[in-house]
Amino acid sequence: MKIILGSDHGGYQLKEHLRKYLAGKETEDLGVFSEESSHYPEIAKKVAEKVVSEKCFGILICGTGIGVSIAANKVNGARAALCHSTEYAALARQHNHANILCLGGRFTEHSLAEKIVDTFLTTEEEDGRHDVRVAMLDEMDINC
Amino acid sequence: MKIILGSDHGGYQLKEHLRKYLAGKETEDLGVFSEESSHYPEIAKKVAEKVVSEKCFGILICGTGIGVSIAANKVNGARAALCHSTEYAALARQHNHANILCLGGRFTEHSLAEKIVDTFLTTEEEDGRHDVRVAMLDEMDINC
Numbered sequence: 528m529k530i531i532l533g534s535d536h537g538g539y540q541l542k543e544h545l546r547k548y549l550a551g552k553e554t555e556d557l558g559v560f561s562e563e564s565s566h567y568p569e570i571a572k573k574v575a576e577k578v579v580s581e582k583c584f585g586i587l588i589c590g591t592g593i594g595v596s597i598a599a600n601k602v603n604g605a606r607a608a609l610c611h612s613t614e615y616a617a618l619a620r621q622h623n624h625a626n627i628l629c630l631g632g633r634f635t636e637h638s639l640a641e642k643i644v645d646t647f648l649t650t651e652e653e654d655g656r657h658d659v660r661v662a663m664l665d666e667m668d669i670n671c
Numbered sequence: 672m673k674i675i676l677g678s679d680h681g682g683y684q685l686k687e688h689l690r691k692y693l694a695g696k697e698t699e700d701l702g703v704f705s706e707e708s709s710h711y712p713e714i715a716k717k718v719a720e721k722v723v724s725e726k727c728f729g730i731l732i733c734g735t736g737i738g739v740s741i742a743a744n745k746v747n748g749a750r751a752a753l754c755h756s757t758e759y760a761a762l763a764r765q766h767n768h769a770n771i772l773c774l775g776g777r778f779t780e781h782s783l784a785e786k787i788v789d790t791f792l793t794t795e796e797e798d799g800r801h802d803v804r805v806a807m808l809d810e811m812d813i814n815c
Contacts, residue, residue, distance in 0.1 A: 564800070568807035572815065591762050593752045593769070594804065600744035601811040608737045609753045615775075619737050631759075656708070660738065663712035667745040671716065 529553045529583040530648070533574035535567040535595070538588025538632030541640055545586060548641050571598035571607075578626050579604035584648065585627035592631035599627050603668035606661070611635060613646040620650035624661045673697045673727040674792070677718035679711040679739070682732025682776030685784055689730060692785050715742035715751075722770050723748035728792065729771035736775035743771050747812035750805070755779060757790040764794035768805045 534542035599607035608619035678686035743751035752763035
């Protein structure tokens with residue numbers, strides 16, 4: 528599954544690290560491409576829209592991960608989960624069918640981020656009651 | 672400032688704790704009112720819509736906080752931040768002008784949750800470049 532990467536300046540270093548870490552997989556890096564000040568809603572919108580249209584995964588990083596998670600979830604079909612542990616990454620996939628992983632570039636160590644990414648990319652969605660709830664999120668995309 | 676509370680079953684215990692902790696303040700509890708299985712998008716939508724229309728604060732809790740944060744951010748005008756530390760709560764208010772605090776009921780100890788809530792409720796928004804970015808989030812509410 529293709530992985531689309533994006534960050535603002537606060538997430539640039541971690542995005543660069545993860546791009547190299549994911550070198551064996553199909554990735555697309557939508558920026559930013561330097562540590563110059565940038566606006567997290569712009570990159571979050573770009574990545575989230577592409578994730579939804581290509582039905583693939585996204586990784587979005589800002590200083591805390593909060594900004595990109597707020598922005599990405601505004602996009603119809605995006606389910607962006609801010610994860611600070613592998614347990615969160617697993618639950619985000621299993622229960623919330625998250626398609627975008629958000630990370631805090633100024634708070635999550637590179638080695639932990641690698642483990643969180645690995646967990647996110649390899650954990651399957653659970654169905655049943657979780658399907659019902661994800662359908663409700665889709666409903667909100669249309670009506671809210 | 673009024674605080675609207677809501678949780679699914681996974682956040683019920685922490686919501687009950689925080690409702691009592693916030694007894695001296697104006698709060699409104701929109702449920703759930705038991706640990707029976709419930710759907711996080713329903714309560715997140717209800718709380719987020721009321722927070723936006725009353726221009727007040729919200730606290731939303733599910734097992735991880737991920738589900739309610741995805742759902743709440745679907746609502747126009749909602750800026751829901753999943754926080755697992757006081758530092759995150761401060762930055763969510765300062766940089767992202769978050770109006771809803773999301774917590775993981777199965778992961779955040781009650782005593783830490785109290786500190787996160789206190790920080791969230793007492794930290795002021797910073798303006799300048801942060802205003803520009805929050806205006807972009809408002810734009811996404813209209814167009815995404």
